[in-house]
Amino acid sequence: MKPSLAKGTRDFTALEVARRRFIINTLQRNFELFGFQPLETPSFENLSTLTGKYGEEGDRLIFKILNSGDYTSKVHPKDWENKHHQKLTAQISDKALRYDLTVPFARFVAMNHGQLTFPYKRYQIQPVWRADRPQKGRFREFYQCDADVVGSESLLQEVELIQLYLKSFADLNLSVTVHINNRKILSGLAEYAGITDKLIDFTVALDKLDKIGKEGVIKELLEREISQESIDKLDFLFTQSDDVLENLNQLKVKFAENEIGLKGVEELETVITQSLNLGVDIKNLVFDITLARGLDYYTGAIFEVKANDVQMGSIGGGGRYDNLTEVFGVKNIPGIGISFGLDRIYLVMEELGLFPEEATSKVEYLFVNFGGNEIVEALKVIRQLREKGISAEIYPENAKLGKQFTYAEKKGIKKIVFLGEEEIKNKKVTYKDLLTGKQKTVSLEEFAK
Known part of the structure; x- marks a missing residue:
């Protein structure tokens, strides 16, 4: 059978791995600059830990793991006949691959809160899995880089x-806009339109505005049994001005007697004002009233980051989730976190040609294999180079020079070294720079330095 990859997964070449590490190292450096500590959690969790945390759509995208052994033996025959997927899932699967890093983190905090020092700041860089439809920038296996x-x-x-978002992307030389909203504002809008009982339906539809447009959102709201009258009251959402503070003032008027809505406006105004006072360019920070992010657990601020110079979905997102640990039996632990989408960041940087030369993994020197005693002498010099942190290798076979040169060129090795009988006798080393074509002979002592 011809081998193939599972849909939505990828192999990574040496160049791709090196570039991914460049991004990860940049993010890790900034996480630690801002006082975050590393954490790793298992690849899979109990299914009960994950379900009910991501909304109806999210629950469908969780990769379930079949129970070990004869998992069909405990299934009720009628459930097989009726093909009731929810009942069947509960009987054949009790584990699942993690969908994100936030819920496993909340589970960790709930289990260890007695030993943690609060506020507890952690960062986590690990893969997650989603049974989504693969497309450009969307994979079934991908890395998240979180700070909470x-x-x-x-x-x-x-x-x-x-600040962490903007500094990290500036270090990657990537121009971005941070979109921000507040869940309390969305709750206030639902109350203002008389659809409080439809809050999740409302936010899930609104979050798709940039994908399906105003007409698509209105159609979905109607399908979710939200009245035309309520939709008309929310029409102003689709005609926001470019002035952040003006939009907030408009909301203050509409939320005159709306306590939760006013609280959301007040929180957002404080965050935006403080950020601007710290020198954040208003062009890099946008109040996006339609930003909802269809997750059930956000209770305050909501973030989404978009690249300015290329068409791509969000490359980062997050928000405040004050009640998340409560579902694990631990109350009164507020939380807030952001995530960097490594795979999408990679695609954007690749498309814009932003990876620097050092974001590669290349061997510095290739020693020509002359056979005989020359191999031993070459290996001695290679060991000295490696001890100094310089990458070097010897061609494994005593092949024709042309073949060894071709190997070096294809592998991107910068210099090829000749340590033949004559060089050994005179304690010299000859090396050729394959980029410039220049060749140089120096003493063995000088080369080793």
Whole structure:
């Protein structure tokens, strides 16, 4: 059978791995600069840990793992006949691949809160899995790079995370816009339109505005049994001005007697004002009132990051999730976090040619294999280079020079070294720079330095 990859997965070549590491190292450096500590959790969790945390759509995208052994033996015959997928899933699967890093993190905090120092700041860089339809920038296996703070309600956390986003992307030389909203504002809008009981339906549809447009959102709202009257009251959402503070003031008027809505506006105003005072360019920070992110657990700020110079979905996102650990039996631990989408960041940087020369994994020197005693002498010099942190290797066979040169060129090796009988006798080394074509002979001592 011809081998193939599972849909939505990829192999990574040496160049791709090196470039991914460049992004990861940049993010890791910034996470630690901002006081975050590393954490790793298992690839799979109990299915009960994950379900009910991502909304109806998210639950469908969780990769379930079949139970070990004869998993069919405990299935009720009628459930097989009726093909009731929810009942069947509960009987044949009790584990699942993690869907994101936030819920496993919340589970970790719930299990270990007695030993943690709060506020607890952690970062996590690991793969996640989603049974989504693969397309450009969307995979079934992909990495997330998260930074979360739990144990603090301070809005300074929102301000700090905006700083972390902007510094990290600036270090990657990537121009971005951070879109921000507040879940309390969305709750206020639902109350204002008289659809409080349809809050999740409303936000799931609204979050698709940039994908399906105004007409698509209105159609979906109607399909979710939200009245035309309520939709008309929300029409102003589709005609926001470019002035952040003007939009917030407009909301203050509409939320005059709406406590939760006003609270959301007040929080957002504080975060935006503080960020601007710290020198954030208003062009890089946008109040996006239609930003909903269809996840059930956000309770305050919501973030989404978009690249400015290329068409791509969000390359980062997150928000405040004050009640998340409560589902694991631990109350009063507020949390907020952001995520960097490694795979999409890679695609954007590749498309824009932003990877620097050092974001490669190349051997510096290839020693020509002359056979005999020359091999031993070459290996001695190679060992000295490696001890100095310089990558080097010897061609494994005593092949024709042309073949050894071709190997070096294809592998991107910069210099080829000749340590033949004459060089050994005179304690010299000859090396050729394959980029410039220049050849040089120096003493063995000088080369080793």
